[in-house]
Amino acid sequence: xxxxxxxxxxxxxxxxxxxxxxxxxxxxxxxxxxxxxxxxxxxxxxxxxxxxxxxxxxxxxxxxxxxxxxxxxxxxxxxxxxxxxxxxxxxxxxxxxxxxxxxxxxxxxxxxxxxxxxxxxxxxxxxxxxxxxxxxxxxxxxxxxxxxxxxxxxxxxxxxxxxxxxxxxxxxxxxxxxxxxxxxxxxxxxxxxxxxxxxxxxxxxxxxxxxxxxxxxxxxxxxxxxxxxxxxxxxxxxxxxxxxxxxxxxxxxxxxxxxxxxxxxxxxxxxxxxxxxxxxxxxxxxxxxxxxxxxxxxxxxxxxxxxxxxxxxxxxxxxxxxxxxxxxxxxxxxxxxxxxxxxxxxxxxxxxxxxxxxxxxxxxxxxxxxxxxxxxxxxxxxxxxx
Ligand code: PHB
Numbered sequence: 001x002x003x004x005x006x007x008x009x010x011x012x013x014x015x016x017x018x019x020x021x022x023x024x025x026x027x028x029x030x031x032x033x034x035x036x037x038x039x040x041x042x043x044x045x046x047x048x049x050x051x052x053x054x055x056x057x058x059x060x061x062x063x064x065x066x067x068x069x070x071x072x073x074x075x076x077x078x079x080x081x082x083x084x085x086x087x088x089x090x091x092x093x094x095x096x097x098x099x100x101x102x103x104x105x106x107x108x109x110x111x112x113x114x115x116x117x118x119x120x121x122x123x124x125x126x127x128x129x130x131x132x133x134x135x136x137x138x139x140x141x142x143x144x145x146x147x148x149x150x151x152x153x154x155x156x157x158x159x160x161x162x163x164x165x166x167x168x169x170x171x172x173x174x175x176x177x178x179x180x181x182x183x184x185x186x187x188x189x190x191x192x193x194x195x196x197x198x199x200x201x202x203x204x205x206x207x208x209x210x211x212x213x214x215x216x217x218x219x220x221x222x223x224x225x226x227x228x229x230x231x232x233x234x235x236x237x238x239x240x241x242x243x244x245x246x247x248x249x250x251x252x253x254x255x256x257x258x259x260x261x262x263x264x265x266x267x268x269x270x271x272x273x274x275x276x277x278x279x280x281x282x283x284x285x286x287x288x289x290x291x292x293x294x295x296x297x298x299x300x301x302x303x304x305x306x307x308x309x310x311x312x313x314x315x316x317x318x319x320x321x322x323x324x325x326x327x328x329x330x331x332x333x334x335x336x337x338x339x340x341x342x343x344x345x346x347x348x349x350x351x352x353x354x355x356x357x358x359x360x361x362x363x364x365x366x367x368x369x370x371x372x373x374x375x376x377x378x379x380x381x382x383x384x385x386x
Pocket of ligand 1: 124252
């Protein structure tokens with residue numbers, strides 16, 4: 001009797017092994033995200049969004065259970081190489097999802113492009129990640145720094161503003177955001193008359209605000225995000241500047257921040273690949289599920305995390321969970337149309353979303369959509385050869 005039972009059990013195990021997915025070990029996913037510092041809330045929103053999509057798939061991807069490993073990258077580029085190496089070598093993750101900060105992301109891309117692992121960037125806009133550093137195993141579910149910035153430059157020029165002062169943190173994201181804005185604004189007849197910066201993640205804005213008041217441009221264009229964006233928008237209004245010099249920026253300036261910014265942000269115009277009031281069945285379903293699960297309203301970062309998981313679902317489904325079929329998996333991810341809460345998007349040749357950039361206006365606690373600033377905007381992918 002025991003012999004029969006053993007044989008049946010063995011036979012069952014063999015079937016499972018031959019059947020494929022069940023016999024495969026857990027898929028290891030490494031979250032390399034900021035969980036402390038000015039970008040902490042962004043890291044959490046990304047992780048929440050990612051987990052929500054995996055839960056919607058039954059907690060597994062193509063039949064494989066998931067094991068998560070987490071690293072707090074602290075948005076510190078000087079620790080980035082060690083952190084990514086630890087995930088790849090010690091933890092042996094199959095997929096890395098990270099990160100928020102462009103400087104950290106560039107260090108990650110440099111390591112990952114020499115490895116077998118897959119990197120999905122759920123925020124950091126560093127142009128080089130889908131430009132000169134592009135690689136078959138690097139994908140982005142978010143945006144390039146150039147995209148929302150370029151759209152805002154176009155909007156500002158169309159609104160007949162002539163002069164702008166820019167202000168941002170001095171690192172890749174700030175530099176590239178200002179660069180994208182300036183490119184479109186000056187093409188449309190405007191002029192950036194002064195470029196102000198401070199070191200990341202400093203928030204001592206007073207001297208720079210005094211300089212803006214003295215320069216008296218038509219508008220100010222600012223790139224800040226997270227805790228820094230909250231403080232900048234409040235300080236700008238606190239100095240009374242919002243009454244005379246409109247403050248523009250990419251939507252990071254007011255996304256996930258409106259509870260804290262309150263009155264100071266009202267009426268602000270920003271450009272981004274997401275908005276709070278799209279009111280499509282897809283976005284409404286996502287927002288409801290997110291709010292129910294996390295007791296929080298989603299923001300652009302949550303959407304980007306959710307879509308990082310959607311990209312992975314597309315790849316894993318195509319290879320039935322066998323991530324060693326790398327080329328096949330990459331080809332499926334390249335071809336997929338992501339059914340995003342932001343609106344469906346495809347990836348460009350360098351693996352960056354081709355997407356509509358919305359013009360939004362702050363009303364109460366919402367970034368309300370008031371139009372599409374640029375339709376189906378593709379990053380130029382400068383320097384990408386694959
Ligand atoms: C970046 O460093 O690329 C970055 C960080 C925060 C944002 C957007 C871009 O909200």
